[in-house]
Amino acid sequence: MKKKIFSIMLAAAMAGTMVVGCGSNNSAGGSRKADKNSITVLVESGSPAEALAKETAEAFKEETGCEVTIDAVAYTGMYDKLSTEIKAKQAAHDVACMDVVWLAAFADAIEAVNDADTSDFLPTLQESGTINGNLLGYPMWVNAKILIYRKDLIPEEKVPTTWEEYQTLARELKTDDMSGTTVFGSGSDAVCSFLDFACQAGAEGLVFDKDGNVNITDQAYVDALNFMVGNAGADYTPADSLATAATESQELFTNGKTAMQLNWSHQYPAAVKALGADKVGCAPMIGGSAGIGATTGPWYECVMKNSENKEMARKYVEFMYGHNADYMNLTLKIAGRTSVYEEAGKEAGNEHTAAVLETLSAPQSQARPMVTTWSQIEEVLIGVVESSLGGADVNATLEAAKTEIESIGR
Numbered sequence: 001m002k003k004k005i006f007s008i009m010l011a012a013a014m015a016g017t018m019v020v021g022c023g024s025n026n027s028a029g030g031s032r033k034a035d036k037n038s039i040t041v042l043v044e045s046g047s048p049a050e051a052l053a054k055e056t057a058e059a060f061k062e063e064t065g066c067e068v069t070i071d072a073v074a075y076t077g078m079y080d081k082l083s084t085e086i087k088a089k090q091a092a093h094d095v096a097c098m099d100v101v102w103l104a105a106f107a108d109a110i111e112a113v114n115d116a117d118t119s120d121f122l123p124t125l126q127e128s129g130t131i132n133g134n135l136l137g138y139p140m141w142v143n144a145k146i147l148i149y150r151k152d153l154i155p156e157e158k159v160p161t162t163w164e165e166y167q168t169l170a171r172e173l174k175t176d177d178m179s180g181t182t183v184f185g186s187g188s189d190a191v192c193s194f195l196d197f198a199c200q201a202g203a204e205g206l207v208f209d210k211d212g213n214v215n216i217t218d219q220a221y222v223d224a225l226n227f228m229v230g231n232a233g234a235d236y237t238p239a240d241s242l243a244t245a246a247t248e249s250q251e252l253f254t255n256g257k258t259a260m261q262l263n264w265s266h267q268y269p270a271a272v273k274a275l276g277a278d279k280v281g282c283a284p285m286i287g288g289s290a291g292i293g294a295t296t297g298p299w300y301e302c303v304m305k306n307s308e309n310k311e312m313a314r315k316y317v318e319f320m321y322g323h324n325a326d327y328m329n330l331t332l333k334i335a336g337r338t339s340v341y342e343e344a345g346k347e348a349g350n351e352h353t354a355a356v357l358e359t360l361s362a363p364q365s366q367a368r369p370m371v372t373t374w375s376q377i378e379e380v381l382i383g384v385v386e387s388s389l390g391g392a393d394v395n396a397t398l399e400a401a402k403t404e405i406e407s408i409g410r
Contacts, residue, residue, distance in 0.1 A: 038067040039094040039312050042082065045072035048330045049097040049140060049299065052323065060319055066312050075099075082106060086306070094307035095316055100128050100298045101378075103136050104370045110136045111303040111310060113317070120337045123360040128367035129300050137300030138321040139336030144285070144294045144365070145196055146355040148253065148268050149260035151281030159283050160260075163200070163227060166286050170236040173259040180236035181260050182249040183228055183389070189245035190385040191378055192295055193262070196285065197224035199293030199364045206295060207369045207377060207405065214405045216384075217398045223288065225384070225394045232389045241389055262286065264297070266332035268352035282351050284358040293364030298336065371410040380404050 043049040050072045057068040071093065073081055079102055085092040086109040098106070112134035118126045125139040149159065153173060160166040170180025184193040195206050201220035209215040232241040238252065250267045252258045254274040261267075262285065271280045285294045301320055303313040327335040328344045333352070335341060341353040359365060368374065384401045388394050 036309055036312065037065060038069060039307075039309055039316055040069045040071055040092065041316070042071050042073065042078065042093040042096040044075050044078060044097065047075075047097075048327055048332055048334075049301075051330050052320070052326055055326065056320065056323055060316060063319070064312065064315060066316075068316070079105075082109075089306060091304070091306040091308050093304055094309050094313040096302050096304055097140060098137065098300050098302050100296070100300065100370075101368060101374045103129065103300065103302075104131055104374070105372045106302075107131045107134070107136060109305050111305050111307075111314070112136060113138065113303065113314070116318075120339050122336055122338050122341065122357070124296050124365055124367055125298055125336060128296060128298055128370070131370050137302035138317050140299045140301050140320070140324070141327055141332070141334040141336050142296050142298040142356075142360070143264045143266060143334055144296050144356055144359050145192070145262050146265050146268065146285055146352060146359055147260060147283040148263055148271055149281050149283070150253075150275075150279055152279045153259050154281070156281075159281070160286055161283075162286060163288050167231065167234075167236075170231075170260070171234070174236040178256065179238050179252070179258045181231070181262070182244055182252060182258055183232040183237050183241040184245050184249065184262075185228075185232060185241035185385060185389045186243055186245040186248075187382060188378060191381040192297070194221075194224055194228065194381060194385050195295040195368065196262070196293065197227050197288060199295060199366060200224070200286070200288030200290060201227075202288070202290035202364070203366075205369070206366055207381075208371070208410070212410065214402045216381075216405070217395075217402050220290070221398055222394060225388050225398065227288070228385065229388050229394065242386060265352040265356045266334050268355075269333045269349060270331075272349055277348065282355045284355045284362075287362075290364050292359060292362035293366070294359050294362075296360065296365065296367050298367075369410075373408050373410060376408050377405055380408070 041053055043053055053070050061067055082096060114135050116135055116138060121139055122142050125142055129136055158169060160169050173180040184190045198220050201223040203220040205215060207216055231237055246263055249261045249263055253261050254271055268282045285292050301317045303310055303317055307313050324335050324337045325340045328340060333350060341357050344350040345353040380401050384397050387397050
């Protein structure tokens with residue numbers, strides 16, 4: 001999942017300088033001499049990682065004597081920046097905050113943290129952060145889709161838990177002015193929805209099975225895609241599914257144009273703020289024939305092997321993990337620790353944390369494949385969803401995509 005949502009929602013809050021620390025005039029993105037009293041951290045600009053890094057930099061300095069320089073870069077430039085410095089073997093960053101889909105590509109450049117206490121990691125986060133037996137970072141947050149609905153229109157006993165209940169209720173809720181629900185047919189959000197439904201339909205391993213074989217022609221993927229196509233073609237969803245992703249769906253929901261949506265969990269607090277707590281409810285992700293399931297979108301804080309101050313970098317990622325609860329005070333209200341979600345869920349307005357916990361705890365919830373070619377594979381899957389929603393034969397589309405992904409490899 002592209003993280004442009006973070007930038008849109010937090011841009012105003014993130015205005016200001018991109019460097020925290022005293023008297024540093026060097027470019028954070030260039031090579032630098034080792035300084036045991038400073039580290040440089042790469043974060044996505046406008047993201048919760050940037051916000052919390054700024055908020056905690058002074059406390060880390062007081063605790064360790066080490067200054068923190070923050071290099072904030074747009075999502076679209078982070079991968080290229082990391083790739084360039086790794087190939088050049090330049091220690092430009094001691095710590096990098098990474099999207100899970102980058103870990104496989106950069107695994108050889110990340111210092112393993114195999115002795116980390118993972119007992120408080122949210123479900124699936126140890127597995128998705130581990131490659132070839134090495135845990136590559138501490139989780140910052142995870143996002144998963146949940147059901148967000150108009151509780152002033154849907155009584156608790158009618159909140160859907162299955163595909164069939166979801167479709168039946170969407171049909172009942174449809175009016176001349178309101179759709180029952182939405183379908184994500186655009187971009188990486190469409191891919192994540194497709195994989196969500198594949199999880200629910202019984203997929204064992206996403207895109208690749210346990211033996212490394214491409215499995216997207218399995219019945220679970222056929223069922224998932226047919227579910228999306230059926231919903232997109234029904235009169236209870238907007239006609240422009242091919243132009244709909246998370247942001248568009250949220251706008252429809254908060255403008256009173258849809259009664260429910262399967263959207264990323266951070267959209268729940270935003271919907272409550274827009275419509276009021278009396279009108280918005282949330283529940284775990286719906287289930288298919290194999291039960292509840294979802295694909296996840298975690299980010300990790302990683303120590304770079306080329307760092308010339310790895311000991312301090314390790315202290316920093318442990319320090320930030322200790323401050324994981326502070327992410328719940330930011331706009332998105334998502335974090336990476338079970339205890340944080342359990343505690344936050346006791347407060348009104350954080351009901352999405354319980355929904356996420358139940359969703360992630362389901363046996364069918366699983367991470368996207370940890371492969372170096374994910375960006376290419378995702379483009380193929382975007383085409384699968386868009387073609388199928390556009391009327392192409394589902395089975396033929398999946399067969400063609402399987403051949404293409406096999407040619408791409410892992």
